[in-house]
Amino acid sequence: MHALPALTRETTVGAIVTARPGLARLFEHLGIDYCCRGKLPLEQACAQRGLDPATTLTLLQSAADALGATPVEENAAGMTLTELADHIERTHHAYLKNEMPRLVEMANRVATRHGENDPRLFEVAAATRGLADEMFDHMEKEEIALFPLVRRIENSAGSACACDMLAAPIRQMEIEHDDAGRAISHLRELTDGFSIPDAFCNTHRALLAGLAAFEADLHRHVHKENSILFPRALELAARAPSPTA
Ligand SMILES: [Fe+2]
Ligand SMILES: [Fe+2]
Incomplete structure (x- = not known):
């Protein structure tokens, strides 16, 4: 801690x-x-x-x-960058890959069954599908391009060639985090704060609970990238020797 x-x-x-x-x-x-x-x-x-x-x-x-009196607090700040990238993939990315298709399926089903009673459910379904597509695309970029680069920089003590390649993709990931944050806020508005008492059926109830859990996980996920992984990777890259040195 x-x-x-x-x-x-x-x-x-x-x-x-x-x-x-x-x-x-x-x-x-x-x-x-x-x-x-x-x-x-x-x-x-x-x-x-x-x-x-x-x-x-x-x-x-x-x-x-x-x-201070509770025993276990996850310690992302104490991990190496490689450990943190691995941890993000194993926990948050794995969770999203498992959960997003389930949320999309439920949102579609609830809209089909109850959309005539509350047309906002069609918007909820569309926004959930859009968010899922964005997140899958986003995670793929991190897993295929950015995280391997971060691991390489750390494990080669900051290779000069990699440093210039880091800033633009990180900026892009931060923009996409903002987009995802806006999308889940929109879903919160459309569902009156994921309000379960107003649910039409058990699937709707499960969808609302799932979206609320998604939001909490997204906040922790983005925090670990925006406030720990990315700034530390940039800092490490900035300390690397220049190619001409
Ligand atoms: Fe991520
Ligand atoms: Fe991300």
């Missing part, structure tokens, strides 16, 4: 979750985006949500104290 950075209004929300992943739950609860907007200082993140920074700081500190 890493030490919590000195908590101030200037600490970025991404750095807070990197040091103490268990605090992601509090940010989820407060509606603070610690993944795609992980570079925002706490004060700005609070302002976007209409939250008082002083109160939020107190809440974070108490939650961090409470976490």
Whole structure:
């Protein structure tokens, strides 16, 4: 477990979750985006949500104290880049590959059966299909191109030829993370916050629960890439000797 950075209004929300992943739950609860907007200082993140920074700081500190008493917190920040890329593939990518087809199938079924009662269900199905397509395409780029490059940079102590090749794909992945974040926020709006009490049937209920779990997993997944893997890979690449040195 890493030490919590000195908590101030200037600490970025991404750095807070990197040091103490268990605090992601509090940010989820407060509606603070610690993944795609992980570079925002706490004060700005609070302002976007209409939250008082002083109160939020107190809440974070108490939650961090409470976490101190719990035994296991996933430690992505303590992994090597290779370990982290492997971990992301084994956990988040594997989860998405398994879960996305199931969500698409359920969303299609619910729209067919109940769309006439709530036309938004057709939009939910279309948005779920679109998000699944985007995520599969995105993961393929990471697994085939970007992650192997990151592993190569780490294992060759930063080969100069690879450094220039890293910035553009990372920027592209960050753009796609923003797109996925907007898509799941849209699905949250279309379903009134994944509201299960209003579900039409068990499949609809399972779909809403599945989308809520998808959102939570996406936030953790994107946080690990945007706030840990990518900046550390860029930092390592920047330290590599230039070809002319
Ligand atoms: Fe990923
Ligand atoms: Fe990604």
